[in-house]
Amino acid sequence: MKELKLGMNLSFFISLSVFALGLVALDALLISDSIYMFSFAQMALSAAIIFYIIVGVWAIFSGQSRVIVCNQGVAYQTLFGQKYYIPAEEVEKISVERILWFSYTKLHMANRTLRLWSFKPSQAQQRSLKVLGYF
Known part of the structure; x- marks a missing residue:
């Protein structure tokens, strides 16, 4: 994985x-x-x-707050410590959006859109996400 x-x-x-x-x-x-x-x-x-x-x-x-994307889905943790897992079947697309001078990660799902303001993939990670089929 x-x-x-x-x-x-x-x-x-x-x-x-x-x-x-x-x-x-x-x-x-x-x-x-x-x-x-x-x-x-x-x-x-x-x-x-x-x-x-x-x-x-x-x-x-400290590693307590992070976003992990893998071929089985997306796992993320909020600032308050709540852990969430989104299976790969629900994630339609992951994109990096820009507003003015900063970027944020946007998870497109069938019923909602999740914006991750504190995290964004690097260029190498974006290429890896394309290989995994998320971009």
Whole structure:
């Protein structure tokens, strides 16, 4: 059985980091007592995004969060530790989509479409997926 572990989508995490730091910078520029709730919402959102980035990258590097594609199907694990398996019969196609400057992996199935933002295959992995019949 040939397994492919998809790589970390670095551009996704960089984009989230830039967005979070932009919110922090915007909050630093708009210091005012009249918009305290707006400032609090900005800081809470940026803290949540930064927490998501730290936990997500830590889970990827520790091997707890990954996507494995093989000839029998696709196995993936969410950020919260839930494991899912999709048999190869249900997966019609795997594609890599681009939005602006970052890519994400899209699993096309008969009844739904699953987007994996944190993971994407490398060029060599995309060639291997074509051999397995997923592209």
